[in-house]
Amino acid sequence: MNTPSDTYICPVTKLTILNKPEWNNIGFGNDYKISVEIINEQILVTHNSGTPTLYDTQNALHFTTHIIENFLVDRPYIHIFDYNGVKQRFPLEARRLAIKDISKRKRMLAAIFYGLIPSIKLSIKIGRFFHQFPFPCLLVRNYTEAMETTLTILNDSERNPLIVEKKKALDCETEKLIKDLTQRKLSSCNADATPFDQTIELIEDEIQYLEEKVSKTRRVNTLIRLDKIISSRNEKSRTYWNSLRPSSRARLKNE
Numbered sequence: 184m185n186t187p188s189d190t191y192i193c194p195v196t197k198l199t200i201l202n203k204p205e206w207n208n209i210g211f212g213n214d215y216k217i218s219v220e221i222i223n224e225q226i227l228v229t230h231n232s233g234t235p236t237l238y239d240t241q242n243a244l245h246f247t248t249h250i251i252e253n254f255l256v257d258r259p260y261i262h263i264f265d266y267n268g269v270k271q272r273f274p275l276e277a278r279r280l281a282i283k284d285i286s287k288r289k290r291m292l293a294a295i296f297y298g299l300i301p302s303i304k305l306s307i308k309i310g311r312f313f314h315q316f317p318f319p320c321l322l323v324r325n326y327t328e329a330m331e332t333t334l335t336i337l338n339d340s341e342r343n344p345l346i347v348e349k350k351k352a353l354d355c356e357t358e359k360l361i362k363d364l365t366q367r368k369l370s371s372c373n374a375d376a377t378p379f380d381q382t383i384e385l386i387e388d389e390i391q392y393l394e395e396k397v398s399k400t401r402r403v404n405t406l407i408r409l410d411k412i413i414s415s416r417n418e419k420s421r422t423y424w425n426s427l428r429p430s431s432r433a434r435l436k437n438e
Contacts, residue, residue: 195330198223211242225260226333232268240277244284259290263329267298294320295329301406
């Protein structure tokens with residue numbers, strides 16, 4: 184039986200890929216383009232290139248949502264993001280919109296990213312640390328590793344790799360601290376951002392300053408330093424939590 188012209192075989196998994204001509208190199212008015220593939224009816228792959236504006240991001244999200252609703256109907260799925268064609272950091276407002284939109288996808292089992300430049304990788308780690316995603320976000324090296332990880336997740340009914348990844352991203356003590364603090368209600372007269380929002384803003388500001396003012400080498404080194412700071416946050420949070428008196432802990436929980 185002949186294979187339809189818009190399908191071919193994945194070289195890694197040997198599964199069928201659906202790749203329609205109208206899904207290839209879709210642009211939205213600027214240099215940003217995406218291409219979409221669906222593998223085995225449960226894997227969505229988007230290949231990204233260029234740097235999107237807020238307008239590009241809105242339209243790209245609408246475009247992928249339309250494909251999900253029409254070709255992944257009532258199925259849990261995994262979204263693989265290929266960023267090999269992206270050489271600059273997304274604007275802050277575009278990243279925030281993407282996080283907000285993607286986080287609402289209820290049937291999404293996991294997001295897997297590869298080909299990331301350091302600043303985008305750091306942004307994803309920050310978002311993952313502060314529980315901005317309701318599903319695991321995994322960072323892998325290339326397409327092959329992305330597909331192998333995806334198959335492991337789909338073939339494991341209990342999805343143990345996801346549990347392991349969550350433990351790597353955020354240990355139990357830090358998760359407890361963040362949960363307790365973020366559940367505290369702000370008074371009606373205080374609409375200030377949470378400490379976590381402020382932290383993200385500060386890190387984003389530093390990344391933006393680096394990208395605009397310093398050399399590429401220094402920028403990469405500083406991003407590595409920031410990555411280490413985020414990685415050490417679990418230990419600092421645990422120390423802080425353990426230093427509180429029992430009465431202080433109870434008060435934080437009740438506020």
